[in-house]
Amino acid sequence: MTKEKKWTLAVLAAFAGASFVGTAYAAEQMAAEQTETHALTDTVVTAQRRAKRDLDTPATTTIITAKEIEKAGYRNVFEAIDQQVGSTSTSYGEAGQDFGFAAGRITLRGYDRGTLVMVNGVPMNLKNYPSTENIPANMVERIEIVKGAASTLYGAEAMGGVVNIILKKPTAQESEFKLSQTVGNYFKKSEATYVGDRVIVDVSREWSKDLPHSNGFGINKISYVDWWVGKGKKSRVGIIARLTDELSLNYNYMEGDITRGGTQYRKTGNRLVPTGTRYNYRYDDFRHTASLVYQGKENGIHAVLGYNYRKVDGYNNLTHMPQDSNATMDGQILDVQKNWKFGKDSMVLGYSYKREAIDLPEKKRSAVRTGNSLYASYSKQFTPKFNVTLGLRGEFINDPEEDQRVVVPQFQTEYKFDRNTAWYTNIGKAFQMPTVDDSFRYTNFNPNGLKPESGWTYETGVKIRRGNDTWKAAVYHMDMKNKIGWQFDAGTNTYYAVNKGQFRNTGVELEYAKRFNDAWSLTLGGSVSNPEVQDPSTRAKKWVQDAGRLEGLVRLDYQMAKWQGNLNLKYLGDREYIAQRFGAAQDVPDKIQLNMNVIYTAGKDDVVSLGIYNLLNRENYSNRYGNLDLGRNFRLTYTHAF
Secondary structure, three states: OOHHHHHHHHHHHHHHHHHHHHHOOHHHOOHHHHHOOOOOOOEEOOOOOOOEEHHHOOOEEEEEEHHHHHHHOOOOHHHHHHOOOOEOOEOOOOOOOOEOOEOOEOOEOOOOOOEEEEEOOEEOOEOOEOOOOOOOHHHEEEEEEEEOOOHHHHOOOOOOEEEEEEEOOOOOOOOEEEEEEEEEOOEEEEEEEEEOOOEEEEEEEEEEOOEOOOEOEOOOOOEOEEEEEEEEEEEEEEEEEEOOOOEEEEEEEEEEEEEEEEEEEEEEOOEEEEEEEEEEEEEEEEEEEEEEEEEOOOOOEEEEEEEEEEEEEEEEOOOOEEOOOOEEEEEEEEEEEEEEEEOOEEEEEEEEEEEEEEEEOOOOEEEEEEEEEEEEEEEEEOOOOEEEEEEEEEEEEEOOOOOEEEEEEEEEEEEEEEOOEEEEEEEEEEEEOOOOOHHHHOOOOOOOOOOOEEEEEEEEEEEEEEOOEEEEEEEEEEEEEEEEEEEEEOOOOEEEEEEEEEEEEEEEEEEEEEEOOOOEEEEEEEEEEOOEEEOOOOHHHOEEEOOOOEEEEEEEEEEEOOEEEEEEEEEEEOOOEEOOOOOOOEEOOOEEEEEEEEEEEEEOOEEEEEEEEOOOOOOOEOOOOOEEOOOOEEEEEEEEEO
């Protein structure tokens, strides 16, 4: 029997054992836990900027609750999103690891750098990269994922979809203070959380261990550079304050550092020999996110004033010089919307102002982009079963390269066969500007400038709920133009951004959730798609696969009395072909991530959890460039409430 099979059987046996142990405590199970269900009964705000049930929303949606984050033992928001169907995210290591501006990012439906991520409505994207590093998972109430073009209501960068991270609200009747300590073979973390009736404060510090051979290195591997990742640490502070019943303040801060380096080799016959080129870098990362959120109880007004800041300082330990990729970036947003109800019809009308700036001190260059937009969405209930929604956005963008006037429409329908069965269509246009520094960074290679990305998504799907069973199915087609990608110039030894050409993707997504009883539930999901980009560097502008084509998901949840458990399998297969600058050209290997988390509540004040990740100890590639997830690793956490 192989080691992988032994580990799989051991995990299943552990879950079976937990079932018998938990049965002995059945009488202690709380009623709230018994009635918790997944998916279609939850409220979705993001998809149409109005509160609706998932089943009443004409879009493909996924909701990840705070309870699911806890039960699965997700380390951060990135990890939670990456384990869902439709996510083929890119990371430079474990759990969305960034290395300076080699940025981990969430990718929906194969469209890299095309997902808009927000926290309470404040965009987190800078340089078109969504990053959630400074948001503690402990402060998240739920994560709403809406797939498909969403630029009509949310503006640029929602090419493949939009993610809204909703933070918790301080509503505790009695104040509570928690201390938590996590230890593991690669990772450790100390965290303190205070929850009161008006404020939540979370303070944490985490450390990561040295990881040699952090990429797929070898004679027949993707990389001929043997990278290592050095020690790193991150400190976070999060504050949520309920100033009034209608106004809240949110603030998150993070500072961190990480080192990495490596040795470059070249292929000589059937062996690799060092070239003498070495790398050794350190990256310091500082982030601030702040927002004021107003939600009127009676007037239908929702307003957000937000600020997003990131500063990266890189240092070359070999030359003792700063990296030329050092940068300071920030973004601001003001968004005000008004909701009306006209009987069974509804309307949203809003205004949005966005500003994004970047400063590159080594290059002594900076750039600023601003945008003003008006958006509207009207939902008409023609019959008790049939609803149509029309949306329109007009945006004027003041860009350092070329000003843009953008108009994006959206058309949605929903037909309700009954209260728990719906068929929907969702047709929308999306757009995305080149990164704000592209206006001066790549002018030698793009004398006429980079063109904005834009295009349409056409989608239809069904959502069905029958008792404890839920089905979701969607068929979609994406057709985008001017997809931006990377190209290598041998003369200057530089990678530069270029409009690759058209992007297209046709796919099918399926998801099934079953609650067997109060203790056990199962989620199955999968997708088949064909993401392709038209590469102008190839002969006859050949269509080239641009992301993985196959996805699979199996999630088993257990909860009874003092025990909770989660077993999660995510599969990503038939991945794209990659020809590296240093490495063997090949298909990126399939990724199989099997994780397990078990939680034991010793009393109302003490909780112990054990998570074992990458149980099969596979060499999982976290991106197309050869970076690897961790091998088999564990995290043991003890939490005490005062």
